[in-house]
Amino acid sequence: MTEHGIKWSCEYCTYENWPSAIKCTMCRAQRPSGAIITEEPFKSSSSNVGTIERSGGSPLICPDSSARPRVKSSFSMENSSKWSCHLCTYLNWPRAIRCTQCLSQRRTRSPTESPQSSGSGLRSIPGPIDPCEEYNDRNKLNIKGQHWICSACTYENSAKAKKCVVCDHPTPNNMDAIELADTDKASSIINEQDRARWRGGCSSGNGQRRSPPMSKRDSEMDFQRIELAGAVGSKDELELDLKKLKQIKNRMRKTDWLFLNACVGVVEGDLSAVEAYKNSGGDIARQLSADEVRLLNRPSAFDVGYTLVHLSIRFQRQDMLAILLTEVSQHAVKCIPAMVCPELTEQIRREIAASMHQRKGDFACYFLTDLVTFTLPADIEDLPPPVQEKLFDEVLDRDVQKELEEESPIINWSLELGTRLDSRLYALWNRTAGDCLLDSVLQATWGIYDKDSVLRKALHDSLHDCSHWFYSRWKEWESWYSQSFGLHFSLREEQWQEDWAFILSLASQPGASLEQTHIFVLAHILRRPIIVYGVKYYKSFRGETLGYTRFQGVYLPLLWEQSFCWKSPIALGYTRGHFSALVAMENDGYDNRGAGANLNTDDDVTVTFLPLVDSERKLLHIHFLSAQELGNEDQQEKLLREWLDCCVTEGGVLVAMQKSSRRRNHPLVTQMVEKWLDGYRQIRPCTALSDGEEDEEDEDE
Structure with missing residues (x-):
């Protein structure tokens, strides 16, 4: 039977309820004693009974507060006594500790600031307080x-x-789901505010948000807000939920926290968080569990079963997706010498720090005193073929090797160099953080990562202490480059200074991507040339061309005296915004493989021939030349012969000779490689036994 009569209007959602309703059908607010009464829609408005009109001076009725005092307040008095939230600018009552709208903490006024400042969240002049609003502020969270x-x-x-109430859907039987939904909704507000504050203070100059280096304590502190977020509601109602959250947190390990940080990093665009999880050995295919989704407190972003790849696709993180898909495609677990021997690796890092010195004088650049070149040991070829294949899968980056060899002939394109002269280059696996350039440089020399940022610190200090020298080279080179490509633009000195300041800032930020100028400075720190074999175009993970890379070429330490530098270069590979160390394999002195490989049998010297021309026989660019050094290819070839040990092969290829020696190599590096190789030597008996068992089975058949 349809109910007729005079309806009452809810003052919160304005929904017109039937007279018998004690609470509002829509918002469940308590029916006040002085509710606005209206007739049914088909009744004439002139026949309304008991209508109470709203005005500026009408009393405000709170839910369940019909017996509470009602205070009239003027508009001007309200504005003068309230304080403004510094995040959402909502005007809150003076006694509110948190913002009623966004729950952000109230800021206190500093002694130097005026209490009348608007929109700053400062403490305003005390004024009369509405008891109803004060009641709402205390119970908004409940x-x-x-x-x-x-x-x-x-x-x-x-x-x-x-x-x-709307669709008559029954209440879910699992009350934990109700508590979870309420807790997620309340705590997500706090998380959003924390992330908003982080976004405002951690934006880098290139428009990408980068997080500062995060220690273990910082990693755990970053997720304490997840646990505290559950305490927003009433203490009695959320006590059980808080207990569950604490139990979940106590079960979490360091790897679990890194995984959650990586998930948040994908959503926020923070690549360093993803790299921190990857470098710890985390599984890229790991899925979010129900407890982890509960801790993250963002149902709109995270769901059970999501992986980092799913999140990258959902939030359109193409750069992260390319890295993650590459990682997923590498089924073999990576195992490089630096991972097998952590004690020796730490000793090598200390040795590098001790060998770093600063040159006295006007050009106060840092430099390394030791000449070390990393090569793969020749003993690898003594292992059985299955073990060799396993070793190469774990130490090499197959995707980089394929892109540089097959997709575009950038390395190993010459059969003469790769086969007869035994100068094949191998792309070592490298972590894909923003420090990949520094890691690849130390991999090509000492075989380790720049984990302690020793090389980055030297790069930053050298750029600042020798800023005038490098700035002149950089400005002259960029001006010539723009003119050579027909861009015909000129910048004011202020614009040049701004671009240079951005380059300096990149060197000081761990995880920040580096540019050509930084490779030029690294050549001076190493005191030896750096040859970069890289792709010519930027491409997305879909294969779309985005622009020129400009990394391929030769970087010479032109600001040093030639007598102060070594002529043996190192080789790096560049693909998809990622650098990899390109190393060769040792040549046995008695084997006489490759011309010049047995230059000094007493010293076990290995010579690798690095081409100075591309597959089309065009000379590689020499970066950061001055106007006097620029010229035709003959002049540039002459310059290369002055700074490198060059020769021409029988096939007419101009190459640079990279010399390495077991005896002259650092003993810690040799010991680390031997210990790494012993792990694969122990696989040989198992392989031989399995082969013998197969032979016996064949004989029985």
């Missing part, structure tokens, strides 16, 4: 824990409702 979300229409129903 309301959030008294609703459950309908799974069919997403309407928020009262906890006492047995079914959805």
Whole structure:
């Protein structure tokens, strides 16, 4: 039977309820004693009975507060006594500790600031307080824990409702789901505010958000807000939920926290968080569990079963997706010498730090005193073929090797160099953080990563202490480059200074991507040339060309005296915004493989021939030449012969000779490589036994 009569209007959602309704059908607010009464829609408005009109001076009625005092307040008095939230600019009452709208912490006024400052969240002049609003501020948080979300229409129903008010969907039997939904909704507000504050203070100059280096304590502190987020509601109602959250957190390990940080990093665009998880050996295919989704407190972003790849696709992180897909495609677990011998690796890092010195004088650049070149040991060829294949899968980056060899002939394109002269280059696997350039340089020399940022610090200090020298070269080179490509633009000195300041800032930020200028400075720190074999175009993971890379070429330490530098270069590979160390394999002195490989049998010298021309026989560019050094190819070839040990092969290829020696190599590096290789030597008996068993089975058959 249809109910007729005079309806009353809810002053919160303006929904017109039937007279018999004690609470509002829509928002579940208590019916006040002085509610606005209206007739049914088909009744004439002139026949309304008991209508109370709203005005600026009408009393404000709170839910469940019909017996509370009602205070009239003027508009001007309200504005003068309230304080403004520094995040959402909402005007809050003076006694509110947190913002009623966004729950952000109230800021206190500094002694030097004026209390009348608007929009700054400062403490304003005390004024009369509305007891109703004060009551709302204290109980705003409690309301959030008294609703459950309908799974069919997403309407928020009262906890006492047995079914959805809108669609009559029954209440879920699992009350934990209701508590989880209420806790997620309340705590996500705090998380959003924390992330908003982080975004405002950690934006880098190139428009990408980067996080500062995060220690173990910082990693755990970053997720304490997840646990505290559950305490937003009433203490009695959320006590059980908080207990569950604490239990989940106590079960979390360091790897679990890194995984959650990586998930948040994908959403926020923080690549360093993803790299931190990858470098710790985390599984890229790992899926979010229900407990982890509960800790993250962002149902709109995270869901059970999501992986880092799913999140990258959902939030359109193409750069991260390319890296993650590459990682997933490498089924073999990576095992490089630096991972097998952590004690020796730490000793090598200390040795590098001790060998770093600063040159006295006007050009106060840092430099290394030791000449070390990393090569793969020749003993690898003594291993059985299956073991060799396993070793190469774990130490090499197959995708980089394929892109540089097959997709575009950049390395190993000459059969003469790769076969007869035994100068094949191998791309070592490298972590894909923003430090990949520094890591690849130390891999090509000492065989380790720049984990302690020793090389980055030397790069930053050298750029600052010798800023005038490098700035002149950089400015002259960039001007010539723009003119040679027909761009015909000129910058004011202020613009040049701004671009240079950005280059300096990149050197000081761990995880920041580096540019050509930084490779030029690294050549001076190493005191030896650096040859970069790289792709010519930037491409997305879909294969779309985005622009020129400009990395391929030769970087000479032109600001040093030639007598102060070594002529043996190192080789790096560049693909998809990623650098990799390109190393050769040792040549046995008695084997006489490759011309010049047995230059000094007493010293076990290995010579690798690095081409100075591309596959089309065009000379590689020499970066950062001055106007006097620029010229035709003959002049540039002459310059290369002055700074490198060059020769021409029988096939007419101009090459540079990279010389390495076991005896002259650092003993710690040799010991690290031997210990790494012993792990594969121990696989030989198992392989031989399995082969013998197969032979016996064949004989029995």
